Amino acid sequence: MKKSKLIAIETTRYSEFFRQLFQEYGTDSQAKIDGKIIDATQFLELIANWCTNEQIKKTKDFKLSRGKTDLFGFHDSPNELWAVESELPFIEKLAADKLVRFRIMKCRAN
DSSP: OOOOEEEEEEOSOHHHHHHHHHHHTOSSOEEEETTEEEEGGGHHHHHHHTOSHHHHHHOSEEEEEETTEEEEEEESOGGGOEEEGGGHHHHHHHHHTTSOEEEEEEEEOO
C-alpha cells in the first residue's frame, strides 16, 4: 500500500470547515465521532446539530472516511486536524477562501 503525506489543517472556524466538509463528502463516505459511526445520509443532521464550535471542541475523536480510507481526522482536539494528501484540492479551495491554513507534513500516513 502506497503511503501518502498528511496535511496539517489550521482553522478557528471549525463549524464552517465541517459544514463544507460534510457537503463536499456527502456521498459514499462516513464519519466516526467519538466512536459513533454516521453515514452520509445523516450528514445534513450533523450539519444542523453538531457543526458548532462548542460541539466540535467537545469532540475527542473524529474521522471521515470513504471505504477503508481515512481522509480527514483529529484526536483529542480539532486543533490536531489532518487530511490525507489526496484531498489537497479541497483544502486548497478552502485556503483560497481564507477558511483554513495548511502545510504538508514530512511524515506519512499508513
